[in-house]
Amino acid sequence: MGRYVVRRLLQMIPVFFGATLLIFLMVNVMGDPIAGLCGERECDPATAAQLRKEFGLDKPVWQQYLTYMGNVFTGDFGTAFNGQPVTELMGSAFPVTIRLTVVAILFEIVIGITLGVVTGLRRGRPVDTTVLLVTLVVISVPTFVTGLLLQLLLGVEWGWIRPSVSPEAPFGELLVPGLVLASVSLAYVTRLTRTSIAENRRSDYVRTAVAKGLPRRRVVTRHLLRNSLIPVVTFIGTDIGALMGGAIVTERIFNIHGVGYQLYQGILRQNTQTVVGFVTVLVLVFLLANLLVDLLYAVLDPRIRYA
Amino acid sequence: MRRATHATWVACAAALALVGTACGGGGGSGDTGAVLSSSWGDPQNPLEPANTNEVQGGKVLDMIFRGLKKYDPGTGKAEDMLAESIRTTDSRNFTITVKDGWTFSNGEKVTARSFVDAWNYGASLKNNQRNAYFFGYIEGYDKVHPEGGGEQSAETLSGLKVTGERTFTVRLSQKFSSFPDTLGYAAFAPLPRAFFDDHDAWLAKPVGNGPYTVDSYVKGSQMSLRARDDYPGPDKAQNGGVDLKVYTDNNTAYTDLMAGNLDLVDDVPAAQLKNVKKDLGDRYLNTPAGILQTLAFPYYDKNWNRPGMDKVRKGLSRAINREQITETIFHRTRTPATDWTSPVLGEDGGYKAGLCGEWCEYDAAAAKKLIEEGGGLPGGQVRITFNADTGSHKQWVDAVCNSINNALDNDRACVSNPVGTFADFRGQITDREMTGPFRAGWQMDYPLIQNFLQPLYYTNASSNDGKWSNTKFDDLVDKANAETDTAKAVTAFQQAEEVVRDNMAAIPLWYQNGSAGYSERLSDVRLNPFSVPVYNEIKVS
Numbered sequence: 066m067g068r069y070v071v072r073r074l075l076q077m078i079p080v081f082f083g084a085t086l087l088i089f090l091m092v093n094v095m096g097d098p099i100a101g102l103c104g105e106r107e108c109d110p111a112t113a114a115q116l117r118k119e120f121g122l123d124k125p126v127w128q129q130y131l132t133y134m135g136n137v138f139t140g141d142f143g144t145a146f147n148g149q150p151v152t153e154l155m156g157s158a159f160p161v162t163i164r165l166t167v168v169a170i171l172f173e174i175v176i177g178i179t180l181g182v183v184t185g186l187r188r189g190r191p192v193d194t195t196v197l198l199v200t201l202v203v204i205s206v207p208t209f210v211t212g213l214l215l216q217l218l219l220g221v222e223w224g225w226i227r228p229s230v231s232p233e234a235p236f237g238e239l240l241v242p243g244l245v246l247a248s249v250s251l252a253y254v255t256r257l258t259r260t261s262i263a264e265n266r267r268s269d270y271v272r273t274a275v276a277k278g279l280p281r282r283r284v285v286t287r288h289l290l291r292n293s294l295i296p297v298v299t300f301i302g303t304d305i306g307a308l309m310g311g312a313i314v315t316e317r318i319f320n321i322h323g324v325g326y327q328l329y330q331g332i333l334r335q336n337t338q339t340v341v342g343f344v345t346v347l348v349l350v351f352l353l354a355n356l357l358v359d360l361l362y363a364v365l366d367p368r369i370r371y372a
Numbered sequence: 373m374r375r376a377t378h379a380t381w382v383a384c385a386a387a388l389a390l391v392g393t394a395c396g397g398g399g400g401s402g403d404t405g406a407v408l409s410s411s412w413g414d415p416q417n418p419l420e421p422a423n424t425n426e427v428q429g430g431k432v433l434d435m436i437f438r439g440l441k442k443y444d445p446g447t448g449k450a451e452d453m454l455a456e457s458i459r460t461t462d463s464r465n466f467t468i469t470v471k472d473g474w475t476f477s478n479g480e481k482v483t484a485r486s487f488v489d490a491w492n493y494g495a496s497l498k499n500n501q502r503n504a505y506f507f508g509y510i511e512g513y514d515k516v517h518p519e520g521g522g523e524q525s526a527e528t529l530s531g532l533k534v535t536g537e538r539t540f541t542v543r544l545s546q547k548f549s550s551f552p553d554t555l556g557y558a559a560f561a562p563l564p565r566a567f568f569d570d571h572d573a574w575l576a577k578p579v580g581n582g583p584y585t586v587d588s589y590v591k592g593s594q595m596s597l598r599a600r601d602d603y604p605g606p607d608k609a610q611n612g613g614v615d616l617k618v619y620t621d622n623n624t625a626y627t628d629l630m631a632g633n634l635d636l637v638d639d640v641p642a643a644q645l646k647n648v649k650k651d652l653g654d655r656y657l658n659t660p661a662g663i664l665q666t667l668a669f670p671y672y673d674k675n676w677n678r679p680g681m682d683k684v685r686k687g688l689s690r691a692i693n694r695e696q697i698t699e700t701i702f703h704r705t706r707t708p709a710t711d712w713t714s715p716v717l718g719e720d721g722g723y724k725a726g727l728c729g730e731w732c733e734y735d736a737a738a739a740k741k742l743i744e745e746g747g748g749l750p751g752g753q754v755r756i757t758f759n760a761d762t763g764s765h766k767q768w769v770d771a772v773c774n775s776i777n778n779a780l781d782n783d784r785a786c787v788s789n790p791v792g793t794f795a796d797f798r799g800q801i802t803d804r805e806m807t808g809p810f811r812a813g814w815q816m817d818y819p820l821i822q823n824f825l826q827p828l829y830y831t832n833a834s835s836n837d838g839k840w841s842n843t844k845f846d847d848l849v850d851k852a853n854a855e856t857d858t859a860k861a862v863t864a865f866q867q868a869e870e871v872v873r874d875n876m877a878a879i880p881l882w883y884q885n886g887s888a889g890y891s892e893r894l895s896d897v898r899l900n901p902f903s904v905p906v907y908n909e910i911k912v913s
Contacts, residue, residue, distance in 0.1 A: 100802050101795025102417065102502060104425040105813055106827070106835040107802050109505050111497055111519050119500060148418035148575065149591055157592065216624075221631045228627040229619070232593035320624045322593050329620070333761055334416060335795040 073359065077352045082134075084348045088341050089130050098122070098335035102146060120144070120338070133341065142345075143338030145331075151342040154327050159346070161234045162323035165315070166308045168236065168243030169250070173301055177251045181258020181297070182290065188263050196259075200252035212245040212318040229320035242319040246312055250304050257300055261293035268292075295365055302358030306351030404599070405612040406912035408894060410636040410905065411625035412616035414592050419578055421561040422494030422501040427815070431904050433558040435597055435614065436477075436580035438605055440468065440487070441556035445900040445909070448662070448716050448819035450553040453605065454482060454562070454581075456538070463549040463856050466542040467535075473604050476564040477585040484540040486562035492516070492528045493568070494559055503559040505834055506817075509551060511543045547854040549861055550820050557818050583609045583908045593618050609908040610896070626889070635894055635912075638905050640887040642764045645703040652889045658705055661903035662714045662816035663884035664824065665706070667756065667772075668838040669877075670806035675750035683746030685876035686731050688754065688809070691739035691779035694732070697771045698882050701764070705887055708732070709880035712869050713824040714816065716901040722821025722862045728873055728880060736779035743780065750808075753784055758811035759797035760790035765811060772881070801837045812837060812878060819901050821865045825849065829868075829877055838878065845871040 099113050099122065108116070117123045120143075121132060136143065142151035184193040203211075219241060220228030230238045265271060266289060274284045313325035324343055331339030415429035421437060424430055440455035452458075456469040474482040493499055495507035497517045504517055511531030518524060531543040544551060554560070562581060567574045577586050583605060584597040595616045599609035617634065619625040622641045628634040630651065640648055640656070648656045669685060671677045694708035707715070711727035730738075743749060756773060758765040766788065773786035789808070791797040800806065814835070816823045826849050827833045831841040845868050852864035872878070886903025895911045 095793060096796040096799040097802075098795045100799035101793065101797075103798075104502075105798075105815065106425075107798075107837070108502065109517075109519065109834065111517060112500060112502065112504055115497060115500050147414070147416060147591070154592070157590075216627060221627060224631065227633055228631045229624050229633065232590060232618075317620045318624065320620050320628075322618070322620070326620050327592075330414065333793060335793055 070356070070360070073356050077349075077356075080352060081345075081348060085134070085341060085345050086130060088344045089133070089337065090126065092332075092335060092337045092340050093126050093129075095335050098146070098337065101334060120146075122337075129337075133338075137342075137345065142342035145339050146334055146336050151338050154339060155342065155346065158322065158324045158327045158343075161321060162309055162312055162316070162325065164234060164236060165239050165243055165246060165312060165321065165323060166305060168239045169247035169308050170301065170305065172244055172247040173251050173254045173304070177254030178258050178290075178294075178297065180255040182262055182285065184255070185259040185262025185266070185293075186285070188259075193259070196255060200255050203248050203252040208245060208249060209314050209318060211248055212242070212315055215241055215245060216318060232322060234321055234323070239321075242315050242321060245318075246308060246315040250300075250308070254297055254300060257297050258293065261296055262289060265289055265293045291365060295362060298361050298365065299358055302354050302361070303351075305354040306347065309350055310347050403612070403912055404610060406893075407596075407598075407613040407615060408611055408635040408910060408912050409615040409617055409633075410907070411619050411622065411628075411634060411638060412595070414618050417502055418575055420501065420567075420575070421490065421563065422499075422503045422506070422559045424558060425502050427902070427904065430558055430902070432578075432586075432595065432597075432616070433561065433580075434582075434902075434904055435584040435907055436578060436582045436586060437558060437561040438474075438580075438582045439556055439558070439561045440470070441552065442607075443556045443819055443901065445898065445906040447718060448721065448901040450556050450818070453556070455552075455555070458552040458555075460552075463547040463551075463854060464544050466544075466551065468540055468542060470538045470540075472538060474581060475602070475604065476566075476579055476581045477600055477602075478564060478566060478579050480564045480566070482562050482581050483537050484534045485537075486564065487560075488532045488534050488540050489568065490561065490563035491532060493563065495529055496527065497524045506554075506557065506559040509544045509546065509548050511545045513545065549853060549856050549858070550822055553820055554818050554823075583607060584613065587613065607908050611907075611910055611912045614907050629889055629891060632891065635891045636888065636897065636905060636910075637890070638886070638888045638899070638903070640889050642702075642767075645705060645887075648887075648889060655890050655892070655894075655897075657888040657890075657897065657899055658885050659899050659903075660707070660715045660901075661884055661886040661899065662716045662819055662901045663903065664709060664712065664714055664814050665881040665884060666709075666712075666812045666814065667809040667879040667881065668812035669809055669840075670804065671838050671840045672804045673807055675807075678747075680746045682875050683742045684749060685746075685879060687739045687742030687744075687746060688776060689728075689731050689739075689876060689879040690733065690735050690742060691776040692772050692879070692881070693734040693775045693779075694882060695734065697768060697775065701767050701771050702882070705885045706882035707885070709882050712872055712878070712880050713821055714883050714901075716816075717819055717821055717824075720859075720862070721819060722824075722865055724866055724869075727866070727869060731873065731876060732880060734775075734779075739776075739779045740781070749785060754786050755789040755808040756786065756810065757789045757791060757797070757800070757806060757808065759792070759794045761793050766790060768881075769811065804839070806838075809879070810837075813884075815902070821862055821869075822849075822852070825865055825868055825872070826853075829872055840875075840877045842871055842875060842877070845877075 099116050121129055144150055180196055184196045187193050216228050219225045226241050271289055274288045313329055316323050316325035328343050413428040416426055417423050419429050424433055438453050441450040442453040444451055454471050454474055456471045458466055458468050460466045470484055491507055494501045495504055495516050507513055510529045512529040515526035534540045564579055566579050577589055583603045585600050587596040587598045589595045598613035622639045625637045626641055626644050629637045669676045698706040698708055710732050711724050713723045715723050717723040756769050758769050760766050769788045773788055776786040777783055827835040829840055830849055831846050848864055848868035852861045855861035886899040888899055890897050893912055896909050898906050900906050
């Protein structure tokens with residue numbers, strides 16, 4: 066197990082460098098970011114040159130990349146165009162998005178798995194059909210529609226929530242945005258769990274457990290659910306990264322100043338430092354989440370042995 | 373709303389305890405202690421007077437700074453603020469006296485030095501100020517801000533001299549009669565010593581001399597401004613302060629206004645324009661601003677610079693149905709343009725309705741004829757380039773193209789050519805990569821006819837994106853700038869504008885309005901000619 070973890074961690078190094086280099090090149094081909102800094106007019110050439118020098122944009126791309134990576138290892142992610150260090154932006158954005166992601170993941174786990182188990186055990190019954198239909202609707206409606214609709218109904222029409230989240234973004238205000246962010250994944254989790262449960266219900270070990278006279282509750286949680294959760298855990302694990310990066314739409318609708326917002330601003334302003342910095346951290350989150358999933362396999366199913 | 377009410381209650385309680393005055397709710401009188409909240413966008417550049425060139429940062433500077441002049445929020449006329457007098461005999465040497473009794477919010481006196489130091493800082497190349505070129509008229513600018521990669525050979529502008537505690541002189545490198553009227557622009561604001569002594573601390577919490585002070589500033593999310601009790605100016609804040617809240621999307625800001633969480637939205641989203649009257653009634657403002665949208669042309673491309681092309685450009689202008697587009701797409705938040713300035717200048721200021729004449733009137737048959745006479749569209753097609761990331765540019769460009777295609781009976785006469793980001797769009801313009809007409813919006817820096825013409829059409833001027841050049845135009849502008857009599861200067865500028873018209877240097881499309889919506893708590897809300905709310909006049913009940 067230990068060797069496996071080490072090997073996985075080592076594998077992360079080339080992925081990390083590859084991903085950051087790709088992002089670096091992608092932002093770079095978008096053109097000269099300094100051109101947009103002076104508004105609807107050309108920056109005077111002297112100031113533009115000076116700004117380019119300040120942000121290191123006057124050097125060839127490979128050199129910019131090397132300097133950047135060198136700095137990253139000393140914890141310096143560069144400066145955004147408004148003069149703020151990128152680490153400061155991260156410090157304000159990541160906690161918010163992490164909170165939002167936690168809310169979303171909790172919704173997925175609690176609602177998604179519960180619904181999945183309920184429908185999986187009652188396959189073909191009205192409950193099952195209803196949930197299947199509802200998840201189908203949720204999956205087919207785009208997030209921004211769900212988001213705007215909930216915002217309008219709950220925020221403006223009924224006044225239950227504030228339509229926008231305050232800068233501090235406490236958990237309470239993130240419930241609705243979290244639900245919106247989780248909605249599509251939640252539907253998938255429900256369906257995955259349902260199928261998995263329905264399949265395993267017929268397996269020998271469940272029959273044995275039932276035959277032994279174990280209480281139903283124990284059969285379901287200890288035997289059936291534990292084995293059925295493997296595909297679900299894989300999905301939720303990879304979803305952590307996807308939710309953090311994919312929060313752009315939700316964060317925009319509810320005015321949440323998180324990672325999605327900073328990335329959006331960074332891309333609009335072609336701020337290489339911001340975009341590469343945030344994506345680098347997201348890549349790390351993604352890789353770690355994947356590692357965690359693989360480790361969880363072994364916990365859930367001792368038959369899966371590594372190393 | 374709940375929080376705001378709470379704040380009001382606290383303020384009232386405090387007022388009661390201190391002076392024993394009654395605390396009136398509602399009514400037109402307004403509560404001078406109450407704070408209002410307003411939508412805001414994250415400023416793109418560091419917040420310094422000479423470094424801020426967009427509306428969002430400018431909004432703050434307008435609240436925390438007062439310069440030598442101030443533009444009247446109603447008429448746009450430049451009026452003395454900190455200037456006691458600005459004297460000149462030759463339109464080139466100016467003696468400026470600063471009024472007595474003005475202080476920065478940290479108690480420091482505003483003196484002649486506050487201005488001279490600030491201007492020197494703004495002009496100096498090593499400080500990277502985006503608006504440095506505003507000081508380009510002052511003598512010695514080429515030394516502190518050498519163009520073309522030269523070494524900076526001076527720290528300060530030789531044209532600026534402090535001659536007394538409250539007086540200084542300015543010598544320009546050429547005659548510029550309307551120079552005093554430009555001094556209301558934020559770049560010319562005075563700066564306290566704190567700015568130079570601890571720059572980082574100043575940036576974290578700017579200190580100015582205006583009616584508001586910065587109470588707290590969380591970059592990217594909120595700035596709280598509070599009214600200054602010791603503000604010496606005549607335009608004291610009528611409210612207790614303003615909380616500027618950053619919104620990622622103006623739709624969310626509008627939703628918050630509807631839900632009662634926000635008091636003022638100064639940019640009604642295009643998607644809401646058709647509901648806004650029903651939603652807000654009288655609390656919706658739609659007033660002219662000093663913004664003109666045009667289509668510029670790349671004169672560095674020989675296709676657009678050959679003889680006879682002015683007919684093609686005039687033809688294109690006549691093929692655009694401005695009335696219809698401003699009505700259907702913009703819901704009358706734009707007005708069809710009939711000259712190259714803006715109605716906010718007023719007739720005395722140089723706005724001349726109908727100067728464009730028939731060339732701005734829609735006439736499909738005439739358009740077709742003109743384009744044929746001019747030798748047809750280069751390559752048989754025009755591609756209108758624009759940035760697709762902000763605004764509703766895509767919609768109107770498509771509409772303009774439709775209009776042109778219909779007028780010319782040719783589905784492929786005009787196509788739109790979107791560019792992903794504003795920076796990329798600007799980059800392509802700077803690198804002279806345009807091959808056809810492109811979007812050129814102009815928001816004035818100060819309400820002068822000079823500002824609508826010289827930066828845009830003078831040879832090699834800072835915003836002459838199409839690189840248009842015409843000696844007759846340049847001569848007329850020079851003549852206008854040398855004119856000491858304002859009325860004569862305006863006439864000369866209008867003659868220059870006629871040169872622009874006769875060549876159709878750029879096609880004027882429409883004047884843009886500023887729009888705003890506000891909650892029932894507010895009264896006396898209006899937008900200045902820069903489409904920024906006049907915050908200090910707003911009353912909160």
